[in-house]
Amino acid sequence: MNKQDQxxxxxxxxxxxxxxGTQTDELGLARQYASTIRSISQKNVLRVHPHxxxxxxxxxxxxxxxxxxCRVSYEISSAKKPELDRVLRTCAVCGATKRFSDRPxxxxxxxxxxxxxxxxVEQQHTK
Amino acid sequence: xxxxxxxxxxxxxxxQNMALELMQQSEMLDANQVNAVYAEKIRHKPLxxxxxxxxxxxxxxxxxxxxxxxxxxxxxxxxxxxxRLGLTQIPKxxxxxxxxxxxxxxxxYVQEAFTKAYGEALLTKLLKAEYQGAILRVQRSKCPSKxxxxxxxxxxxxxxxxxxxxxxxxxxxxxHDCIFELGFELDGKKHLFELHSRQVVNRPADRSSKxxxxxxxxxx
Numbered sequence: 001m002n003k004q005d006q007x008x009x010x011x012x013x014x015x016x017x018x019x020x021g022t023q024t025d026e027l028g029l030a031r032q033y034a035s036t037i038r039s040i041s042q043k044n045v046l047r048v049h050p051h052x053x054x055x056x057x058x059x060x061x062x063x064x065x066x067x068x069x070c071r072v073s074y075e076i077s078s079a080k081k082p083e084l085d086r087v088l089r090t091c092a093v094c095g096a097t098k099r100f101s102d103r104p105x106x107x108x109x110x111x112x113x114x115x116x117x118x119x120x121v122e123q124q125h126t127k
Numbered sequence: 128x129x130x131x132x133x134x135x136x137x138x139x140x141x142x143q144n145m146a147l148e149l150m151q152q153s154e155m156l157d158a159n160q161v162n163a164v165y166a167e168k169i170r171h172k173p174l175x176x177x178x179x180x181x182x183x184x185x186x187x188x189x190x191x192x193x194x195x196x197x198x199x200x201x202x203x204x205x206x207x208x209x210x211r212l213g214l215t216q217i218p219k220x221x222x223x224x225x226x227x228x229x230x231x232x233x234x235x236y237v238q239e240a241f242t243k244a245y246g247e248a249l250l251t252k253l254l255k256a257e258y259q260g261a262i263l264r265v266q267r268s269k270c271p272s273k274x275x276x277x278x279x280x281x282x283x284x285x286x287x288x289x290x291x292x293x294x295x296x297x298x299x300x301x302x303h304d305c306i307f308e309l310g311f312e313l314d315g316k317k318h319l320f321e322l323h324s325r326q327v328v329n330r331p332a333d334r335s336s337k338x339x340x341x342x343x344x345x346x347x
Contacts, residue, residue, distance in 0.1 A: 005240055005252055005255060005256070006255070006335050008236060008239050008240050009236070009240070009255075009256065009257045009335070011236075012232065012233065012235075012236035012239075012240075012257060012260075013257060013259070015232055016229055016232055016233070016259070016260055019228060019229060019232060020229065023225065023228065024222070024225050026218070026221065028214065028215075028216060028217055028218070029217070029281055029282060031214060032259075032282055033259065036259075036331050036332055039330070039331075039332030039333075040331075040332045040335055042332075043332050043333065043335055043336045044335055044336055058203075059202070059203060059204055060204055060209075060212070060214060093212060093214070094204060094208075094212060
């Protein structure tokens, strides 16, 4: 239907925004394209894949180009618990931050076995 | 010596600390006690002149600060903030050669979007398509100086197209009372479409969800 057209439009705009962000210095245009993606998805009630959403600043719509449009650093919250360390990404334009943790995914099996899985995870860390 | 502050001449041997002196005058403490108390409790403690600053490290105030700053950060930018950061400006000169890469990408999008579309379906798809990256040309206009301007559309707003010409000029052309030409090659066939201003006066995202009626032709 109509939706496929808008999907390909959004996909083109995303590629265009990334192209401008990496190859040129026209971040203003790149930002406009990214914000058009957002408006199209809102108007047509289309879902954008989270992997794509994570590469665009939530606050100012700048496409993230590591080193150019964003700064990535490592946050150590406590010396005793290395699993709580976070990767901190700051938008170079508007200062919006996002923290990512690399916690191991807990396997959710049957009800009774969730607790066991958590125990295993703890044991792994204490080793 | 400090040029502004000059000590009083009465100071005869006040090499000792004022606090120590006062304590030595008291009748409650011995000499040993005086020294001990001074060394432990008074000597290395800073004197706070503004008592409220002592609360800066306390939990309650830091929680308030972080929650209010978190709220501001997570939201979207207000228009004033965008203007302050300079996000609403477009440069006056842009490199046409670099923008040809963008046009190439647009041609790829057009190939994908308009395959297997004929007749009226193609026209509706065209009205809802993306023009940023296309090469637009002003075919007819109420204003004669605009006719013949051709360039890569780099930005589309509600009322204007921003075109970059081959001479790297950035022109902002009003959509009103203009007919634009959009030309591209599809499956070996060359297509040329006319965009009438009344149909196209809309923000790019709004165009995608609008239903189109056939409007009358323009008086140019």
